[in-house]
Amino acid sequence: MPTGVDVVAVAAHPDDLEITCGGTLALLVRQGYRVAMIDLTNGEPTPRGSPEIRAAEAEAARQVLGVPWRICVGLSNRLLMDSPENRFALATWFRRLRPQIVLAMAGRTPAASPDHYQAQLLIEAARFYSQLTKWDDRFANTPPYRVPHLVYAPVPADAEIRHWHTTFIVDISDTFEQKLQAVRCYRSQFDEARWERLRHFLSSYNGYLGSRCGFRYGELFALPQPMGTxxxxxxxxxxxxxxxxxxxxxxxxxxxxxxxxxxxx
Incomplete structure (x- = not known):
């Protein structure tokens, strides 16, 4: 298991990270950073999937992005909650991986899945729990670790208008097609009709974000505090x-x- 990684990206289900920040993850790998992905659940049950199918799709997407490590915490899809036990489980992985940056998918999506917002709350709490002392037995006896930085990857269709302290857009012009290829690995979730709608949406949304900064495609990120310089x-x-x-x-x-x-x- 790796330790001392640069970035750990966390979301509720397989395909969440690919859709939200897959271009940036691929870019980070190209730039030589040590990157890991964490899925809090295996994403099942779904109408056309199975645990085996979703695991194979997630592995295929990982390979497309070039990310060396992908971990499934094994929490319950559809029942995902920001609970103490789930905080312990995720914080244990933070203690093992010891990342410099935790990248959290963020936002409320009541029309899609309440898991997404619960995942945001869980990631925030687990980052805090990771540093706690005198509780090692709750974290598989891993040593405490304080994650230096938390960065949000806001979902495109948040139910709320958020005023983040700081936002920035990463140029994914060179990795956008790689992102689409990774998302396309999830054929159990996106049949041809749904895939065409999603592809069009991502092309439009990431194109809009990129155009604001002079890029062809971009992905949005936010910080929970102002950026100092x-x-x-x-x-x-x-x-x-x-x-x-x-x-x-x-x-x-x-x-x-x-x-x-x-x-x-």
């Missing part, structure tokens, strides 16, 4: 020298807007 210019420009970002001593373009999309007056 000691360097205003590097934070805004993404580390580029000012001259490369179009900034001179006498004029400036908006650093967050691609030059060819600036309004003309």
């Amino acid at each position: 000691g360097n205003f210019v590097q934070t805004v420009l993404g580390g580029q020298p000012a001259s490369q970002a179009g900034i001179t001593s006498t004029a400036a373009t908006h650093p967050l807007t691609p030059p060819d999309t600036l309004p003309h007056s």
